Amino acid sequence: MTTKLKAVLFDFGGVFTDSPFHAFSSYAAKIGASDEQVTDIVFGGYGVDSDHPWHQVERGEISLENAREDILALGKAQGLNVDIWEVFMAMAENGGGLRNDLVEYVRKIRTAGLGTGIITNNVVEFRDHWRSMLPVEELFDFVVDSSEVGMRKPNPAIFEKALEIGGLAPEEVVFLDDFEGNVIAASALNIRSILVGSDSGKTIADLDEILGLNRANTL
Incomplete structure (x- = not known):
């Protein structure tokens, strides 16, 4: 790591x-x-x-x-x-429901002492619903919701806002998104990015290739 x-x-x-x-x-x-x-x-x-x-x-x-x-x-x-x-x-x-294996991996990330956040393109009227699907306050240090900050992906400004809130530099961050245009926009800011597909197991493997949390547990 x-x-x-x-x-x-x-x-x-x-x-x-x-x-x-x-x-x-x-x-x-x-x-x-x-x-x-x-x-x-x-x-x-x-x-x-x-x-x-x-x-x-x-x-x-x-x-x-x-x-x-x-x-x-x-x-x-x-x-x-x-x-x-x-x-x-x-x-x-x-809909297939929540990807609980990824939620559990986020807990590992937090246990390892790394920060976590969400950058979401979302809608005011959906806020209570999506936040009820997972323990946001427990798992994430901050949320950047497009409908709250008045900017949306792939606008670079929303990524810059997230970095500002988290006190982070681009090279200190990994970003995951399922839309290629958003991954390209983040990568252009020198943020290491992962394009997420339908297989949450692969998502965790791709992320762990960078973080090494699961490998550390097998040593």
């Missing part, structure tokens, strides 16, 4: 839970659209930070209901009825 490393920062959705984007296939088929169409209408270009309604709601600039109305209008312009309430229901039905 590098002596410079002081903290591990995590995304929430798609890291501690299954990716919400996996639910789009069934919903898209239901309304006669492609996955790409629904993703673009609901989330815009997720790899950029723009004035799309979803980006605005994640920055806390508009309410979730306002975003729903604007997204309905975007869908109707393409001849589609895309209702984010139905999208969220599809996500809930396809």
Whole structure:
């Protein structure tokens, strides 16, 4: 483990839970659209930070209901009825729950004396729900929620905000996210980053390759 490393920062959705984007296939088929169409209408270009309604709601600039109305209008312009309430229901039905093995690994990280934090693109109306899914106060030193700080990934400013809050330099941090654009943005700031997939065991192995906590336990 590098002596410079002081903290591990995590995304929430798609890291501690299954990716919400996996639910789009069934919903898209239901309304006669492609996955790409629904993703673009609901989330815009997720790899950029723009004035799309979803980006605005994640920055806390508009309410979730306002975003729903604007997204309905975007869908109707393409001849589609895309209702984010139905999208969220599809996500809930396809969700796999909390990745408890990763939660336990976070406990090891904390026991090893390293700091932890969350950087999440999220929505004011979802705050109580996602925070109820895991012991946030116990496991993390701080949370940078896009809807609270008015900036969202992949904007470099949100990573810089997290570093400022944690009193960290980029080279002292490892960051995990399930979206490649966010990993690229963090890496551009010299933050060592891991792209998370659907296998939490691989995520833990990739992280432990850097931290060496499981290897230390076998010596």
